[in-house]
Amino acid sequence: GFFPDPRYHSDLNERWGALLVGIGAGIHHVHGAAALDSLAGDGLLVVAAAVCLDDDERDAIRRHVDRGGHLIATWALGARDAECEWDGYRLLKDVTDADAAGTLEGLPPTYLTVPYGAVFSAGLPPGLRVELKTEPWITVLSGSSGVFWTDWALNPLSAPGGGAAGAAIARTTKSGARIVWFGWRMDVAATERDRRLLERVAQNSALWASGHIVVDVSPWPDGRRSAMSVTQDAEHSFRNSRRLAERFSTMDVPVTFFVVTQLAAEYPELADVLSAAGEVATHSVDHRQVAGRLWSGQLAGLRQARIDVQGWAGVAPVGFRPPREVFDEYTLEAWRRSGGRYLAGSNYARTAAPEIFDTPAGPLVVLPRVVDDDYAVMVTRGETSPDSLRATFLGSLEKVRWLGGLDLLTVHTQLIDSYSRVDAVESAVRAAQAAGDVWIAQASDVADWWLQRSGLELQVRERVDRSAVLTISNRGDEEVGSAWLQVFLPDERETYAAPELGEQIVDSEYGPGGLRVRLPVLAPGESIEILLPRRAA
Known part of the structure; x- marks a missing residue:
């Protein structure tokens, strides 16, 4: 065999067998072309x-697929042929219909x-990232890819011949x-x-x-594919926050301002301007790193920051962006104990x-930034032109739309110091509006939605006629509206009739x-059943 350990394949098959039994499947083992040809036409191989594999085994797999048999294959x-000599990816390309296939010789990790x-x-x-042990992996170029090989920052690697490197x-x-x-x-x-x-x-x-x-459950309200929050750190050159606030107020697009409270106190005239936007x-109070401090120091500093914002803007803040975007369990x-509901910071592109963290004081939502901010463009890369900002923000939007995640568009008052740079931010928001599948909301609304969505519990059971009954329960403390379900169908759409909720379509x-x-509004503790009927054959 190809693997040095003679038990490798049997161990791997046992792992798959346990997984299949866990979803209620019955299993048996087959070996050789004749056994493959004896499989039922609708069986899963x-x-x-x-x-x-030898030529007969490869052809038997092709025949299984040609007669409508189902297949899960890996790696x-x-x-390689029966003697484990290299033969190429012809079988893989045949069954997956991939345009190209190749070996990915990536550097660790x-x-x-x-x-x-x-x-x-x-x-x-x-946009979930999974880390694997570093070995040669297989990649394809295919429009049917649903998982991709990426770098640490969730950017896709290149497949043979170009395009995103498909992994599944x-x-x-x-x-x-x-x-x-x-x-x-x-x-x-x-x-x-x-x-x-x-x-x-799997x-x-x-x-x-x-x-x-x-x-x-679809990730965003009204079935949107992704979300965007425009945020600005109001720190040095604090008065520049007015430009962004006034521009986006005219667009009716909310902005979340993370203010350094010692600096905010010097500009009382901007409190109403930013609040209205x-x-x-x-x-934080003074823009010093919070993570790594003692518990008592962190708690005192965050309570003071919250008191400062309430005194300055008239409303206690629920969001906190820690300096340098780093935090620890104490943070x-x-x-959360200070009254906050969410934190905007680095999740290291997980x-x-x-993400929702359960703290001793209750749940707290972390809104991650997985795209470049203006600092990365203008300071780290030294690209100071508005066109560079615009290109980065537009590219970030497309990346997050592809992932289905959150575009936490982040800028700083000391860098967005001209109307041409405000224009660059606006261009990304206009593009999100034009896309039609991006929910644009202030950061607190994003955090609240994610908490509400997390309270929805799904169960699926099949009737004898293979119609499906979907039970959706709201286990949370707040009502949930604007939620949609995504149903991945194994058969053609003509197989199913319209979903029913009681007497209603x-x-x-x-x-x-x-x-x-589309789900109706669900009150806390409420459950509903939706029937997805299968048409008679």
Whole structure:
């Protein structure tokens, strides 16, 4: 075999067997072309890291797919012959319909990222990053890719021949075969967290490939694909905040201002201007790093910052951006205990979506910035022209729309010091408005939505006729409105009738990812059942 350990494949198959049994599947093992040809036409074949295959076995896999049999394959499927000599990626390209396939010889560490919108992403935060042990991985160029090889900052690597380096594919063939392929193996997660995430991706894929629907709550209100919050750190050159506030007030686009309170006190005339433009949050009392201080010092400093903003703007802030965007466990608890609800800071690109941290004082939302701010452009890179800012902000918007996450557009008063630079910020907001699938909101609204969404609980059960009953419960403390479900369908849309809630037809629409269903407003503790009927064959 290809792997030095003679038990490697049996161990890998046991891992897959446990995963399949966990989703309710019955399994049996097959070996050789004759056994593959004897499989039922609608059976699911799992071929895990089968690198060395003879010609008969490869052809049997092709015949299985051609007659409508379903397939999950991983890594370098059939890339070597029966003697384990190199033969190429023909079989892989045939079953995935990829335009190109190749080996990714990346430098350590190795990351894959799961954008929102494909079946792989159900139940996971948009733009989730997973770290793998560094080995040669397989990549494809395909329009059916739903997971991608990326760098640490969630930027896609290049596939052979250009384009984004696909790391996983989910597609349905003309014969009705559901095909899933992963460019990695299941035993290569870098940490326990990464192992759990890979297993969730595999479970989603196995459910779908087995013919079951997979359901998720869409990440943003009204089914929007991504979100944007315009934020400014009001620190040095504090009075420059007026430019952004007045411009975006005329556009009816809210801005969140994180103010250094010692500096804000010198400009009482700007309190109403910034408040009218959106939200006033805090950037600490004196712009000194908070993380790393003793608990008592952090708590005292954050309480003082909150008191200062309330005295200056008339409303106590709920948001805090720590200097340098770094924080620790004390910071999270101290801000929550002080009355805060969210923190804007670095999550080291773990995900492009907000994260909820459970502190001893209650839950706190962290809004991550996974795109470059004006400091990175103008100071770190030395590109000071408004055109450079505009290009960066527009590129960041497209990146976050691709990921399905949050574009925390961040600028500073000492850098956005002219109307031409304000124009650069405006260009990104105008582009988000034109895209039509971006929710533009102040930071506190984003944090509140993410907490409300986290209270929704989903359960799916199938009836004898394979119609699906979706139970949605609000386990949170607040009502949830504007939520949508994303339903990943294993069969053609004609297979299903319109979703029903009691006697009513539920508002829904079909799109590239499957079926989207609008939920009614759910009060705390309320549960509803939506039926997704299957038409008679």
